[in-house]
Every structure is written in C-alpha cells, then in structure tokens.
Amino acid sequence: MRLYNLALARSGDKGNHANIGVLARSPEIYAWLKDFLTAARVEDYFRSLRPSRVERYEAPNIWGLNFVLYDVLAGGAARSLRLDSQGKSLACALLEMEIPQSAKPPH
C-alpha cells in the first residue's frame, strides 16, 4: 500500500521553503495519519533534499495535515539549479511513500 491509496496531496513554494498539503480520504484515515505521518517521518523521507526542519500543522476540518519543509528548494524559484525549483513534484513523491502493513493502515 502507498500513501496515495489513503490521501491526496498538493505542494508548492514560498521562497526557499515548500509546503505539502496532505488530505486524508476519510475521517478514519485522518485519525490514523495523525499518528503515522509525523513531521519526523516526512523529514526523514525527504532527507536527501536536506530540509533544515519540517513543521506539521493540522486542519481537522478538511482531514488535512500541512507540512512546511524549510530551506528545501536549494535557493528557490530564481536561484536554485534544480529542475523542480518550486517543489511542485514533492506532493507526488510523498504520495509514493510505501505504507508498511505493520503500521496497520485503515482499509
């Protein structure tokens, strides 16, 4: 199982930072995701891009978790040497996260 089976996501940039909004597909999944998809787990997943820190905000009204990845864009839209200087592909990448059965994801 991968995260896209459980959630939607969208990412974008603010200067040199990026955010990824993750939206659970049901309230049961949201309750489970709050425990599973911690800021630390997301920071570890993206460690090769060297974010300085990751902060998580909750939006229970839309079953949403918003992750802010600081300093993750290697300079941001104008200055970065990377193709995806605006972090547009980050959401897509996060949705590919493998969910281990041992984490007991909701069906």
Added chain:
Amino acid sequence: MGVAVNRERIRVGNGCGFWGDQPDAPILLAQHGRLDFLTLEYLAELTMSILAQQRQRDPQLGYATDFLDVLERLCPLWRDQPNLRIITNAGGLNAISCAERACEIVRRHHLRKRIAIVVGDDIQPRLQELLASGHSLAHLDTGQPLETVIDRVVCANVYLGAQPIVAALDQGAELVITGRVADASLTVAPAIWTFGWSWTDWDKLAAATIAGHLIECGAQVTGGLFSDWTSVPDLANVGYPIAELEWDGTFRILRPESSGGMVTINTVREQLLYEVGDPSAYITPEVIADFTSVTLRALEPDGVEVRAAQGKPATETYKVSIAYKDGYICSGQVVLTGHDAADKARLCADIVRSRLHRAGYEPQEYNVELLGTGDTLPGIWPRTRPPEVVLRLTAWDPRRPVIERFAREIAPLVTSGPSGVCGYATGRPVVREVFAYWPALLDKSTIKPEIHMLST
C-alpha cells in the same frame, strides 16, 4: 458606499492565475460566468524582477503586457455586459503606463469607462529613507539586514491590500489596475465594496480572503493539478473559478456550466492548503484568516459551499518582496541513448566540467540531473536505467564570463562526447541574470497608497 451596496450576492471570477496562463480563459469566463467582477492575477513572487529588467530596457514597460491582449478581446463582451468590473494587478512596476495603454484600447472600442490606477506599493526609491528611519527590512527567514544586498536591489514592493481597490471602486472605477497587491485582496475588495462590510468584521474579511485564496490560482481549484487526475472530466476545456459570495460571508466555488473540469470537496481541500504555512493563521493585509474554521458542503451537480469562516485582527505590517541581483545561471540539455545512456550522461557531465576547469572557467555551482532516472528528486525516486536520458546541466557563478563559457560547452558534446548524443537542436542555451528573493515586513504606517483616475 457605491451603487452596488444593497446587493446580497456577487460573482467574482478569476480568469488568470499567473502571467503565462491560458490566453482564452478570461474571455471564456467573462462570456459564460455571469460575473459581476473579473479578476486577473499576473504577479508571481519573481515576476516583478522580470518586469524590472523590461522597465530598465524601456521606461514605458514594466507591466504584464498580456493583459492588453486580453482587454482587447474583452471589450466586445464589455459592451454586452456594461456592469462587469475588472480588477487586475497587471500594472506590475508600471501601472500608469499599463493604464494609459488600456485607455487607448477601450477608447478604440468606443466604450466609456472609468479606469483607476493604484500606486504606492513600489518602495524601491524610498529604501534608503526607510532604512535611515529605523525600518530594517531584514530578511524574514534569515534576519540578515538589507544593507548586505541593497546596492544590488532591482525592485522592492509591499503587498497592498483591498483598501485602495475599494477606494477606487468608490470613485466609480470599472477597471482597476494595481501593482503588487495580495492576491486574495483582489477578491476581498469587491466583497467589501458591495456589502459595505466593516474593516473590523474579521470573520467576513476572512471568508472573502479564503474565497480569494481558492480562486487566485485559476484552474487549480476546478480540476487542474488534482491528485486523482483520472477522475477529472475534460481538462482541455477546464472552467476557471467563480466565487459566489453572500453578504453574510457564505460563499460557493463554482465554474461555468458549459466548461470542463470539476469543483468538488477534494479539489477545494487540495487548493485550500496550497502554498500555505500555518492554515489557522493565513496573514493578509486585511485579516488573519483561519482556514481550519470553515465547513465545506458539496453542491449538485458541481461546486462547493464554504461557511463559518473565522478571522482575527490584521497585523501592523505589510509583507514586502524585494528582488536583488545574484549572479548568472544557465541550463543546457542533451539526450543520451542506449542501454548505458545514464553512464554516457555522467561522462558528458564530467567532460563539460573538466573542459571548464582546463579553460579556467570553473563555475562555483554545477548541478547534474539525469532526467528520466529519478533525478528530479534525487534520493527519493527509485533509480532506473531507461534507454534514453535527458542530461540537464546547470551552472551558477557571480561572474558572467564563466557562465557564458559554460553555455558554449554543451554543443561540442555532439561530436566530442560518447556515441548516441541527440536532441541538441535548439542552439546555445541562454545565460540569465539571477534575481534572488528577499521577503521582509514593513510598518503599515509608512505606506500611503494613491489612486489616479482616467476616463475614456
């Protein structure tokens, strides 16, 4: 306030999400949207630095010229919809020139319209004075003082709010052209003007801010960019969004009935968190909006109703966006083919670097991407070995000649690299001056927006 003060409902459509968005979108939205207000948003974070370069070459430029093409095509519709008002930030760094050209177009179509120009966002000429009077304009993230880059600044603008746009509408403006304005304020202003809301009615200001946030990126709320993309019908004809606002702050996100795409709870949820930090405190010049307060309800057959928005008092500062010169960058590509395409691409990258080194032009920063092997996000996508690889080489350096030399080293790979190089037909890649981004805050008391009116 203005003539529309007693109306209970307005429809605000956004036909442009950035400079470069679909050219037909504003026309189709005006045609089929039954709009009271059409907003057109042209200014991304770094658009202003591009406009600064254009203004440097020609003092008559420095605005989003695409808007004039749109206006030309809107004029015949405007004749049939005389009550439609247009609000746009196309003015960029030169709202006056933009408005003068807009005036000529409207006149040529024999329409009588009042055009307002909002100025006062451009603080570049005042930077020294502001620093001298104790406004540090320190970098919002790093805290660095602006002095470190001030001699390289190309533009500096505050994000104005809804207030000057409301004042322009009060003076009878039917087309409002602004420079830098908070995107959501383009939607907040017509709501305040129409309903006569108080500037301290935080919940209502938050509601309109959320509506503006949802429509400001155009098709991103009507099916564009949506995770479950296979479920979106007819993206080719995707409708641009309409916020139908009521006096009590309730609003609906809709699209023209005849259009493609879709507005569902899920498309709205995704866009609600787009480019947001703390969703319980989205700061604009008008209000601090709490996105976690709203409830969403699906409408039939399509659309979403948003209720119960809450807001808190606005801050004492405007956000400032500053761009400064920061060296030169260039990016070039070739395609490698064969079962060992990735190995060939790595060799090409080494060849270019070593030739630059030999010539004494080694760039300070050099980035190698093997597109197709998982390199857009290195270390995250699984590595693959495809039969063809796009090699993207990018170099940055403060010295222009270094980057110009880099630009000349891509083409020779065709004859002096490994076998199977192709896809180099577009000529030498362009050397671009880099404008880095410097966000800051500035006390609102230092800014006095002004409105100039023109009539056709």
